[in-house]
Each structure stands twice: as structure tokens, then as C-alpha cells.
Amino acid sequence: xxxxxxxxxxxxxxxxxxxxxxxxxxxxxxxxxxxxxxxxxxxxxxxxxxxxxxxxxxxxxxxxxxxxxxxxxxxxxxxxxxxxxxxxxxxxxxxxxxxxxxxxxxxxxxxxxxx
Amino acid sequence: xxxxxxxxxxxxxxxxxxxxxxxxxxxxxxxxxxxxxxxxxxxxxxxxxxxxxxxxxxxxxxxxxxxxxxxxxxxxxxxxxxxxxxxxxxxxxxxxxxxxxxxxxxxxxxxx
Numbered sequence: 001x002x003x004x005x006x007x008x009x010x011x012x013x014x015x016x017x018x019x020x021x022x023x024x025x026x027x028x029x030x031x032x033x034x035x036x037x038x039x040x041x042x043x044x045x046x047x048x049x050x051x052x053x054x055x056x057x058x059x060x061x062x063x064x065x066x067x068x069x070x071x072x073x074x075x076x077x078x079x080x081x082x083x084x085x086x087x088x089x090x091x092x093x094x095x096x097x098x099x100x101x102x103x104x105x106x107x108x109x110x111x112x113x114x115x
Numbered sequence: 116x117x118x119x120x121x122x123x124x125x126x127x128x129x130x131x132x133x134x135x136x137x138x139x140x141x142x143x144x145x146x147x148x149x150x151x152x153x154x155x156x157x158x159x160x161x162x163x164x165x166x167x168x169x170x171x172x173x174x175x176x177x178x179x180x181x182x183x184x185x186x187x188x189x190x191x192x193x194x195x196x197x198x199x200x201x202x203x204x205x206x207x208x209x210x211x212x213x214x215x216x217x218x219x220x221x222x223x224x225x226x227x
Contacts, residue, residue, distance in 0.1 A: 003158075004158075033215065040219065041219060042121075042205065042217050042218055042219035042220045043205065043217040043220075045214070045215065045216070048213070050213075055213065056212065056213065056214045090158075090159065092159075096213065101147060101166045103149055103164055104149075104159075104161075104207075104215060105161075106151075106158045106159040106160075107158060108157075108158045109158065
């Protein structure tokens with residue numbers, strides 16, 4: 001079974017630009033979550049999508065948005081980039097059904113650098 | 116809001132030393148507990164998980180963790196570490212709403 005695939009692996013953008021990151025979950029997984037990882041901060045939860053609906057949301061500003069498609073693939077968009085948005089963005093998928101004990105399976109991440 | 120605390124940010128051990136990494140969480144309801152590991156240059160991988168039953172769970176590569184409900188803790192242990200265990204370790208909790216909370220991570224450096 002293929003793992004979680006994130007594209008691109010690396011991105012360099014300038015302040016004020018916007019960026020879209022993509023995530024393909026493991027086949028059969030309906031939940032996709034996004035995390036921001038920075039040194040010393042650990043993993044900060046951005047949002048989770050399940051069956052094309054945002055089910056959970058973290059405490060990030062509205063510049064961070066996402067969506068999920070009918071095939072469970074997900075995209076994350078960050079608008080008006082700031083220097084502080086430089087981070088590793090991780091996508092994780094799981095089966096996600098109510099009461100399901102499936103753990104998260106992570107992709108390799110997209111390393112975003114904002115200059 | 117739920118929080119997960121990992122008290123050790125950076126641990127340095129010699130090979131064959133014993134390891135214990137602390138993890139405490141704040142949620143009072145039913146939780147699922149996880150430890151993830153991130154080896155240098157690799158993605159996060161599941162080390163072990165606790166859902167219910169025996170509070171002592173065994174994971175891959177000789178790791179184990181003990182769930183102590185009264186202490187809201189889920190500490191990770193390994194009796195004898197190896198150089199290949201050098202990695203960053205993350206404790207995570209999932210609440211009743213399927214929301215995951217991660218600790219800030221502990222970097223383990225094992226000296227050969």
C-alpha cells in the first residue's frame with residue numbers, strides 16, 4: 001500500500017505570495033489532517049478534513065485554509081505569506097470514522113521557506 | 116483545551132543506557148495515546164499506541180509505554196538504547212472528537 005504522499009517536497013516563496021500544498025492519503029483513508037512543524041514548537045494542528053468536510057480546526061489565522069476532494073486528496077492553501085510561516089507542513093491520514101481507533105499515518109512533509 | 120507535555124526536550128545517553136521519556140496530558144475523558152518517532156530525514160512513524168486494556172503496551176524496536184490514568188501519564192521506556200534510536204520522539208493524545216494533540220517533542224541523542 002502506498003503511503004501518504006505530499007507534493008511538493010520543497011517550496012521557496014516570498015512574503016505576500018500564496019502557496020498551495022497537496023496531500024494524497026493512503027488508499028481507503030477518509031480523514032486528512034494538516035500540521036505545522038517548527039523547531040521547539042512541535043506539531044501544531046491546523047485542521048482535519050473527513051469526507052470533504054472540515055471536522056476539526058486549530059488556532060491558525062484565516063490565511064490558512066484547506067479543502068478535501070471526493071477522492072480524499074487534500075490541499076492546503078496559505079495566502080499572504082509571512083516569514084513566520086516558514087516550516088515543515090505535514091499531512092497525516094487515517095481511516096477516521098467515528099469510534100475508529102486508527103492512528104495517524106504521516107507523509108514526508110513539504111518544507112516551505114518564506115523569504 | 117487539551118495539552119500534552121513532554122518535559123525532556125533534549126536527552127543525551129550512551130549506548131546500553133536505559134531510557135524513560137515523560138509524557139503528561141490534560142484531558143480528563145477517554146483518550147487514545149500514541150508515541151511517534153521521527154528519525155533524521157524521515158517522516159513520523161508510529162512507535163506504539165494505547166487504546167484500552169493492559170496499560171503496559173509494547174511497540175516496535177523494544178520500546179514500551181505505560182499508561183497511568185491517575186497520573187495522566189504515558190511514559191516511554193526502553194531498557195537499553197542503541198545509537199540507531201537517535202531521533203525525535205513525540206507523544207500524542209486523541210480525544211473523543213478525533214482530534215490529536217502532540218507534545219513538543221524530545222530529541223534523543225545516543226552516543227556510541
